[in-house]
Amino acid sequence: MKKILKSLAVFFVISCACFAQDSVLFKDSEPASTNVPNAQFPRITPDLRVIYRIKAPDAQKVQFDLMKKYDMVKDTAGFWTVTTDPQVPGFHYYQLWIDGVSVSDPASETFFGVGRMFSAIEIPNAGEDFYTVKDVPHGDIRTKWYFSKTTGEWRKIYIYCPPGYDNSPKEKYPVLYIQHGGGEDQRGWAIQGMTDIILDNLIAEGKAKPMLVVMETSAARKPGEPPMQMRPPTPPAPGERPRMRFSFDTYKEVMINDLIPFIDGNFRTLTDGKNRAMAGLSMGGMVTTQVTLSNLDKFAYIGCFSGGPRITPQDTLSKVYNGAFADPATFNKKVKLFFISNGTVEGNSPIEAGEILKKAGINNIVVYQSPGTAHEWLTWRRSLHQFASLIFK
Amino acid sequence: MKKILKSLAVFFVISCACFAQDSVLFKDSEPASTNVPNAQFPRITPDLRVIYRIKAPDAQKVQFDLMKKYDMVKDTAGFWTVTTDPQVPGFHYYQLWIDGVSVSDPASETFFGVGRMFSAIEIPNAGEDFYTVKDVPHGDIRTKWYFSKTTGEWRKIYIYCPPGYDNSPKEKYPVLYIQHGGGEDQRGWAIQGMTDIILDNLIAEGKAKPMLVVMETSAARKPGEPPMQMRPPTPPAPGERPRMRFSFDTYKEVMINDLIPFIDGNFRTLTDGKNRAMAGLSMGGMVTTQVTLSNLDKFAYIGCFSGGPRITPQDTLSKVYNGAFADPATFNKKVKLFFISNGTVEGNSPIEAGEILKKAGINNIVVYQSPGTAHEWLTWRRSLHQFASLIFK
Numbered sequence: 001m002k003k004i005l006k007s008l009a010v011f012f013v014i015s016c017a018c019f020a021q022d023s024v025l026f027k028d029s030e031p032a033s034t035n036v037p038n039a040q041f042p043r044i045t046p047d048l049r050v051i052y053r054i055k056a057p058d059a060q061k062v063q064f065d066l067m068k069k070y071d072m073v074k075d076t077a078g079f080w081t082v083t084t085d086p087q088v089p090g091f092h093y094y095q096l097w098i099d100g101v102s103v104s105d106p107a108s109e110t111f112f113g114v115g116r117m118f119s120a121i122e123i124p125n126a127g128e129d130f131y132t133v134k135d136v137p138h139g140d141i142r143t144k145w146y147f148s149k150t151t152g153e154w155r156k157i158y159i160y161c162p163p164g165y166d167n168s169p170k171e172k173y174p175v176l177y178i179q180h181g182g183g184e185d186q187r188g189w190a191i192q193g194m195t196d197i198i199l200d201n202l203i204a205e206g207k208a209k210p211m212l213v214v215m216e217t218s219a220a221r222k223p224g225e226p227p228m229q230m231r232p233p234t235p236p237a238p239g240e241r242p243r244m245r246f247s248f249d250t251y252k253e254v255m256i257n258d259l260i261p262f263i264d265g266n267f268r269t270l271t272d273g274k275n276r277a278m279a280g281l282s283m284g285g286m287v288t289t290q291v292t293l294s295n296l297d298k299f300a301y302i303g304c305f306s307g308g309p310r311i312t313p314q315d316t317l318s319k320v321y322n323g324a325f326a327d328p329a330t331f332n333k334k335v336k337l338f339f340i341s342n343g344t345v346e347g348n349s350p351i352e353a354g355e356i357l358k359k360a361g362i363n364n365i366v367v368y369q370s371p372g373t374a375h376e377w378l379t380w381r382r383s384l385h386q387f388a389s390l391i392f393k
Numbered sequence: 394m395k396k397i398l399k400s401l402a403v404f405f406v407i408s409c410a411c412f413a414q415d416s417v418l419f420k421d422s423e424p425a426s427t428n429v430p431n432a433q434f435p436r437i438t439p440d441l442r443v444i445y446r447i448k449a450p451d452a453q454k455v456q457f458d459l460m461k462k463y464d465m466v467k468d469t470a471g472f473w474t475v476t477t478d479p480q481v482p483g484f485h486y487y488q489l490w491i492d493g494v495s496v497s498d499p500a501s502e503t504f505f506g507v508g509r510m511f512s513a514i515e516i517p518n519a520g521e522d523f524y525t526v527k528d529v530p531h532g533d534i535r536t537k538w539y540f541s542k543t544t545g546e547w548r549k550i551y552i553y554c555p556p557g558y559d560n561s562p563k564e565k566y567p568v569l570y571i572q573h574g575g576g577e578d579q580r581g582w583a584i585q586g587m588t589d590i591i592l593d594n595l596i597a598e599g600k601a602k603p604m605l606v607v608m609e610t611s612a613a614r615k616p617g618e619p620p621m622q623m624r625p626p627t628p629p630a631p632g633e634r635p636r637m638r639f640s641f642d643t644y645k646e647v648m649i650n651d652l653i654p655f656i657d658g659n660f661r662t663l664t665d666g667k668n669r670a671m672a673g674l675s676m677g678g679m680v681t682t683q684v685t686l687s688n689l690d691k692f693a694y695i696g697c698f699s700g701g702p703r704i705t706p707q708d709t710l711s712k713v714y715n716g717a718f719a720d721p722a723t724f725n726k727k728v729k730l731f732f733i734s735n736g737t738v739e740g741n742s743p744i745e746a747g748e749i750l751k752k753a754g755i756n757n758i759v760v761y762q763s764p765g766t767a768h769e770w771l772t773w774r775r776s777l778h779q780f781a782s783l784i785f786k
Contacts, residue, residue, distance in 0.1 A: 036509045037578075037612060038620060058493035060453070096496075100451035103489075103496040110503045110510040116429045117503040117510065133538055133547045140552075143589075144533040145526055154526045159533075166659075169562050185430075196536075219430060227431060267559075 026051060032108075034091075034122045039107035048123055050084040054107075056098060063097040066121070089125030090378025091192055093118045111192050115183040120192070125378070130385050131194045136204035137163035141196050146266075148258040150250065152223050155216065157259070158190045159267065162203055162210035172268045174275035174392040175212045177255070178384070179284030181307070185217040188281075189384075192377050198385050209392045214263055218287045220251040234290075246283070248290045255291055256298070273334070277391045279303025281380040286310075293324035296334040301391040303339040305383035306346060306375050311353045317360045328361030337390055339366045341383040343373035366390060419444060425501075427484075427515045432500035435487075435514055443477040443514060447500075449491060456490035459514070482518030483771025484585055486511045504585050508576040513585070518771070523778050524587045529597035530556035534589050539659075541651040543643065545616050548609065550652070551583045552660065555596055555603035565661045567668035567785040568605045570648070571777070572677030574700070578610040581674075582777075585770050591778050602785045604670075607656055611680045613644040627683075639676070641683045648684055649691070666727070670784045672696025674773040679703075686717035689727040694784040696732040698776035699739060699768055704746045710753045721754030730783055732759045734776040736766035759783060 029043035029051055043051045052064045057078025064070045064082045072080035093113050095102050104110050108119035139162040145154045162173065178195070180188030189195045195213055202208035219228065234247040264271045278299050280288040285307020292299040293309075311320060318326040325331060338357065340350040354367040368386045370379040422436035422444055436444045445457045450471025457463045457475045465473035486506050488495050497503050501512035532555040538547045555566065571588070573581035582588045588606055595601035612621065627640040657664045671692050673681040678700020685692040686702075704713060711719040718724060731750070733743040747760040761779045763772040 036505070038508070038622075054494070056492065056494045058453070060451070060492070098491045098494050098496065099449065099453070101447070101449045101491050103491065103499055104503070104510070106496055106509050108510070110497070112429070115431070116499050117497070117501070135540070138538045140535040140537040142533040142535045143583075145531045145589075145593075147528070166559070190536075196538075200538075229431075 032121045033124070034109050034120055035107055036109060041107055042105075042121055044087075044121075044123060045083075048086045048089065050087060050121060050123075051081070052084075053079055053081045054096070054105075055079050059099050061097070061099055064094070065097055065102075066092060066094040069097065087121075087123045088372060088374070088378075089123045089128070090373055090376055091120055091122050091381075092376060093120045095119060112187050113184050113192070130201055131197050131381050132201075133197055134201055134204070136200055138200050139163045139165065139196055139203075141190050146258070146262045148220070148254050150222060150253045150258055151220050155254075155259075156186065158186050158215040159263070160190075160196050160199055160213035160215075161267075162212070163200065164210065165212075165268075169268075171210075172270045173210055173212050174277070175214060175263060175267075175269050176277040176279065176301075176388065176391065177214045177216075177259075178278070179218055179280030179287045180215070181280075181282035181284055181380075185219065186215045189213070189215045193381060193384065195384065198381060199388060202385065202388055207389045211388070211392060212263070212267060212269060214259070216255070216259055218248055218251040218284065220254045222250055225250065246286065248287045251287060252291050252294070256295060260298070273298045274300045274336070275392060277301030277303065277337075277387075279305060279339070279384070279387055280307060281305040281383070282307040282375065289321060293321040296324065296331065300334065300336045301339075301387075302335060302337065303383070303387040304341070304350075305380050305387075306342040309338075309340065309353055309357075311356050313352075313356065315356075317356065325357065325360060325362060328363075332361075332363045335364060337364050337366060338362065339368065339383075339387050339390065341368040341370065341379070341386065343370040343375065343379035345372065345374040346379070425514045426517070427502050427513055428500055429502060434500055435498075437480075437514075437516060438476075441479045441482070441516055443480060443516075444474070445477075446472055446474045447489070447498075448472050453492050454490070455492075457487070458490060458495075459485060459487040462490065480514075480516045481765060481767070481771075482516045482521070483766055483769055484513055484515050484774075485769060486513045488512060505578050505580050506576055506585070523594055524590050524774050525594075526590055527594055527597070529593055531593050532556045532558065532589055532596075534583050539651070539655045541613070541647050543615060543646045543651055544613050548647075548652075549579065551579050551608040552656070553583075553589050553592055553606035553608075554660075555605070556593060557603065558605075558661075562661075564603075565663045566603055566605050567670070568607060568656060568660075568662050569670040569672065569694075569781065569784065570607045570609075570652075571671070572611055572673030572680045573608070574673075574675035574677055574773075578612065579608045582606070582608045586774060586777065588777065591774060592781060595778065595781055600782045604781070604785060605656070605660060605662060607652070609648075609652060611641055611644040611677065613647045615643055618643065639679065641680045644680060645684050645687070649688060653691070666691045667693045667729070668785060670694030670696070670730075670780075672698065672732070672777070672780055673700060674698040674776070675700040675768065682714060686714040689717065689724065693727065693729045694732070694780075695728060695730065696776070696780040697734070697743075698773050698780075699735040702731075702733065702746055702750075704749050706745075706749065708749075710749065718750065718753060718755060721756075725754075725756045728757060730757050730759060730780075731755065732761065732776075732780050732783065734761040734763065734772070734779065736763040736768065736772035738765065738767040739772070 029045045032042050041053045062072045062080040070082045072082040074080045105119040110117035111120050142159045178189050278288050278292050285304035289308045292302045342350050350367045354365045370382040373379040422438045425435050434446045455465045455473040463475045465475040467473045498512040503510035504513050535552045571582050671681050671685050678697035682701045685695045735743050743760045747758045763775040766772040
């Protein structure tokens with residue numbers, strides 16, 4: 001106990017001293033909003049450079065890794081400092097390397113990404129406020145345990161409920177199921193994705209229908225089944241090019257047999273396919289196509305953000321995804337929206353996939369590209385913002 | 394994008410290889426439940442020692458700090474390893490020191506504690522399952538934004554709603570407001586504290602009344618006000634010994650003027666003092682006494698876990714806490730339970746305070762000591778378990 005109290009006292013005194021000193025030294029920059037309370041670094045300059053400083057008198061080499069490794073420079077007091085190039089706005093994961101060991105930054109909030117808790121920095125974007133908490137009615141995000149018979153385990157899910165959900169006991173809502181990326185989990189959309197804030201704002205502006213958004217991890221194993229990375233990837237379908245593709249067959253069972261019945265049984269939902277959407281980012285786009293394209297009766301709206309559909313001119317379109325596109329008329333009748341997006345820095349694969357599908361007679365395609373962003377959360381926040389405004393209408 | 398995908402691929406391959414190798418080498422121990430998925434270290438042995446290993450070929454010194462600093466030993470392949478003494482069951486914060494820099498462990502989930510994101514390890518306790526997810530009806534924890542006029546900001550709160558809350562639109566519930574410790578925030582009780590699991594289990598056994606539990610951070614500043622650690626601590630009341638005590642006056646205003654009206658206005662609550670409780674751990678005990686003892690009409694149940702009330706034989710009891718105890722008859726009429734607890738390793742201050750209060754005519758005191766635990770979360774989970782079973786009855 002004494003040790004913890006001592007740590008706290010030291011923490012308070014250091015915070016206090018640093019606060020006063022740093023405010024003067026770095027007065028033109030501001031601590032990042034993703035810092036823990038009172039942490040003065042990383043700081044962001046008006047031209048969106050990041051200034052970072054850490055005390056490590058005994059370390060031989062310290063690097064600040066914000067998608068690019070910056071060697072830091074040590075002063076005589078043992079502080080290492082660096083100023084980065086100007087950064088693109090948005091939410092970027094970063095890490096420290098201390099004598100060759102990759103760790104998260106003690107001064108940052110951490111986020112589950114790349115398979116572990118990671119530091120991240122929010123670079124503000126002047127003039128873009130769709131993910132800012134505003135004076136509008138707010139829904140909430142509920143964390144809840146439910147039992148999956150498929151995996152034989154209690155699973156923790158996050159459910160966004162729109163403003164007014166509790167006060168309209170007779171109203172029923174459509175549901176969007178949304179998937180995180182590889183190395184992330186169900187927390188991704190709730191925290192990094194700011195799903196509640198984006199939806200609250202869209203609903204307040206009348207741009208999106210009030211809906212539930214369900215977030216669950218695609219990590220799912222039946223008893224005795226090895227972890228996903230130890231299972232063989234899905235073999236190519238006939239007519240499909242061979243390529244690495246993870247199988248989400250177990251998660252598909254969880255979702256169809258356990259999760260959807262749980263949500264429909266415990267929340268006031270509209271339970272037909274026309275009132276159900278699914279979307280995912282990166283690996284979550286793969287999960288989305290694997291689940292929805294073999295269950296077209298259950299999902300009228302499909303969103304792939306920086307992750308699929310995996311379609312190129314070399315594919316025989318009628319054969320990929322187990323023939324989901326083989327009969328365009330049926331597909332068009334069932335799927336009201338097939339939304340494909342990425343960031344412009346990622347290339348043109350959504351445009352190409354969209355063209356192939358349209359040429360084959362698949363309608364209701366919307367392609368979106370987030371200007372100036374890469375494979376990162378601002379691309380996906382913007383994709384959700386677009387997608388959520390198009391569904392259930 | 395390529396970099397992230399490469400990191401992920403490397404992560405998957407390393408996880409896979411380590412998994413196979415470690416399962417053989419350390420077959421009598423199990424990875425901690427607080428590890429990130431697939432992380433093999435830290436591991437726990439049957440006699441509750443912790444085995445930890447990390448690769449850091451270029452580091453000069455690596456220490457594993459689980460309330461006691463263990464020097465780790467490096468092998469020729471660059472792996473550092475250590476086995477600790479047997480640990481007391483419960484949830485313990487820990488950190489790594491890499492060449493003198495304190496960081497959290499990349500293999501652990503992180504938790505906001507001691508003013509930053511910290512690693513922690515859950516040491517299992519055979520035979521104690523009140524914080525295990527069981528096959529019982531589950532409530533949920535809701536995260537919600539509300540606006541505080543006192544601080545002029547949107548604040549994020551966590552609210553536990555009991556099982557059945559959504560299906561009983563006419564039922565109204567009592568409310569427990571519960572406070573985290575110093576260096577923690579509103580996430581403490583939701584995550585480290587496992588409040589939802591503890592309450593779900595108690596309610597299922599019929600040992601606690603269905604109630605809401607509201608979690609908010611006591612960090613609160615009016616516009617222009619400095620951070621708490623830069624404000625002067627509360628001066629002693631007349632008759633009270635002088636001692637360091639932070640002032641939670643701003644938070645008291647937030648709670649009384651903003652939070653409670655928001656909860657009562659937006660949830661189905663019983664709004665009289667007899668149906669409102671407040672409790673807190675460590676610094677949260679200080680917050681609790683400062684808020685409740687000056688608002689006895691509003692709180693019939695008070696809980697101090699490892700944190701107050703600050704009463705010793707040297708105090709003039711009628712003068713401390715602005716005279717809250719000066720009229721025992723009135724106090725006894727208003728306060729149905731004054732619960733004081735800690736872990737036995739922390740000493741006997743709750744017993745002493747309880748004796749002083751009882752001698753002065755304050756009834757309805759319950760003292761609880763968590764066997765074998767210190768200033769840590771198992772003490773507080775057990776305290777909540779006890780306290781929640783005694784209130785609103």
